[in-house]
Amino acid sequence: MSNSNSKQWSSATPGYIIFLVDQSGSMAEKYAENKNKAEFTSLVINRTINELVNTNSDGEKVKDRVFVSIIGYGGKGGNSVDDVRSDYLSSFADNPLRIEKLKKKVSDGAGGLIEIDEEMPIFIEPLANGLTPMGDALSFAKQLIEGWLQKKPENPAPVIINVSDGMPYSGNNGNELNKALTVAKEIMAFQTTDGNPLIFNAHIGNGVPESMFEDSEAALYDDHAKFLFSISSSIPAAYKAAAGKHGLSVKENSRGFVSNAKPETLIQFINFGSSGGSDRIA
Template identity: 70%
Template sequence: MSNNSKQWSSANPGYIIFLIDQSGSMGEDYTGGKNKAEFTSLVINRTINDLIFTNSAGDKIKDRVFISLIGYGGKGGNSVDDIRSDYLSAFADSPLRIEKIKKKVSDGAGGLVEIEEEMAMYVEPTCPRNGLTPMAEALDFAKQLIEGWITKKPDNPAPVIINVSDGMPYTGSNPIDDIEKTISTANSIMNINTGDGNPLIFNVHLGQPPFNETKFSSTENEVSDEEGKILFKISSKVPETYREAARKHEFVTDVDSRGFVSNAGPETLIKFINFGSSGGTDRII
């Protein structure tokens, strides 16, 4: 069995599932006047736009990847919401809306100039105050999606889950049960066998300033906080095929590194999502 080395292609598309924490705490300030929910949705929207651009040939979008956007807590309580599941071309054809985004670019003389660019939006930020963190339930839904996908497409690249959260799994009941259920559900996903190895789970835990980041740890001892330790436990080891992508985004990895960042600041969040959604190295045909 190969180890997460199959190339994404139109014939054998990859599959990325974004699990997006939309609990009440995602309303906390994060960066540049944006809260965690707003910045996270901006990064995911930009990533989808980048994937569309990368997979464009003239006017045609090559469907080399299928994307599911799954929110949890965003409709209040323990909701798990299939926001959208589509091939790239369908995302490109029908965004929710187009937004003007301010962006700083080089002025060619060593300075920066602010420009406005239009960006297609596919997921809206939401973080209702009564939104809890049903992470195990979101993972269980992702597991069902993966099982359905590999039944239909057994020869495709192994699916990748990218989970963005700022806290512990919590459903309002027993926190220890929530944690155990989250870990066991994640393990059951990481033990699914496909022709390309096991599905991958990468986790990014959003921090608070001054962002005491821990990146791609090899052991749980390197992680200082409880939320981080739980997410470390449910993160896949970075396959060899993804280590070049990690290096491109200035992450240092070794053979035991997990695809996980704790207390991530804004720049690290952007780089981590680019790494996780890269299909490993740029192995796109």
């Protein structure tokens, strides 16, 4: 379908974004801005949801043009999968967990910077605890998408943004890896009037070269990257335009995937993945 993944989000036909958040123990590793991987990932997701709220606000009213699920995996220990929050945007806007005061540097209009207090609503707290049950997390996302598509078959195709720093844990006789692969393929095979659901993967690593929007796993250095590449969707045309807006370059057969993401890239990638492809607001 030439119009795949191009249907506009609207109050009548809301989009659906699922954030899958790795909360395994290794997310406690130092990352950026004096934060560990879990803290920085939570910060980016909280900011992204607040930006979605602002973009979809008309005066005081938040328009429910998108439904958001935040799913944590590993954070409650072992193989836990936790539906942190699933709501329409207006509910996020009305009921944050808490409001955090952050210092933000802004221009003083005379070439200098001043620090101001910024209030940021918080929807997910950082956790770094258990294993990496990515297969279970994808299975849960699959159930959510199936339920959504039964009720809303005409809506824009759902999008999963998975943020992880590694492989599904190798216990369970390696079955977790196979499960993640199988379930991801099943999700990407669902048919909607707007094409197939999309899975975009952000791998937060340390050290090895960063790569983004590759079109072949030959360019990738490590097994984590190759695995996540294999469960990432090809980027549809509508999203290629969005990538350009975010200053990201995309090849003909690029997958929605970044490996060893630096902090700035993680922010860009999540903005791209949650943009609905283009400025798809009706």
